[in-house]
Amino acid sequence: xxxxxxxxxxxxxxxxxxxxxxxxxxxxxxxxxxxxxxxxxxxxxxxxxxxxxxxxxxxxxxxxxxxxxxxxxxxxxxxxxxxxxxxxxxxxxxxxxxxxxxxxxxxxxxxxxxxxxxxxxxxxxxxxx
Numbered sequence: 001x002x003x004x005x006x007x008x009x010x011x012x013x014x015x016x017x018x019x020x021x022x023x024x025x026x027x028x029x030x031x032x033x034x035x036x037x038x039x040x041x042x043x044x045x046x047x048x049x050x051x052x053x054x055x056x057x058x059x060x061x062x063x064x065x066x067x068x069x070x071x072x073x074x075x076x077x078x079x080x081x082x083x084x085x086x087x088x089x090x091x092x093x094x095x096x097x098x099x100x101x102x103x104x105x106x107x108x109x110x111x112x113x114x115x116x117x118x119x120x121x122x123x124x125x126x127x128x129x
Contacts, residue, residue, distance in 0.1 A: 053085055054085045055083075057086050061096070061117060065117055067117045071120050076088045099116055
């Protein structure tokens with residue numbers, strides 16, 4: 001049998017869970033498109049100057065957004081010179097497509113791309129390179 005103090009503790013836990021369920025800890029550059037779907041709506045699209053032969057082969061959401069550029073430089077620029085080859089651009093494109101494709105239908109929707117960029121920005125966008 002649960003005592004009076006056990007009921008109070010259970011009630012407090014339930015109340016605190018409800019209070020934090022709707023909080024946005026991602027920052028002002030995000031909004032939620034669904035219960036667990038953050039969407040990047042920020043205006044941080046400044047170029048990071050990804051160069052090299054592979055820069056023109058990047059998908060537009062990797063080459064044209066700050067979170068995408070930071071992903072490419074952090075994960076696929078092996079010698080940290082700000083340049084990637086066409087093979088690394090292909091790796092970056094494939095990695096992001098697999099990462100962002102939530103329903104695994106091998107087609108990226110705008111919602112999946114925005115969600116992927118939001119997660120990448122949350123993880124990499126807070127660091128200085």
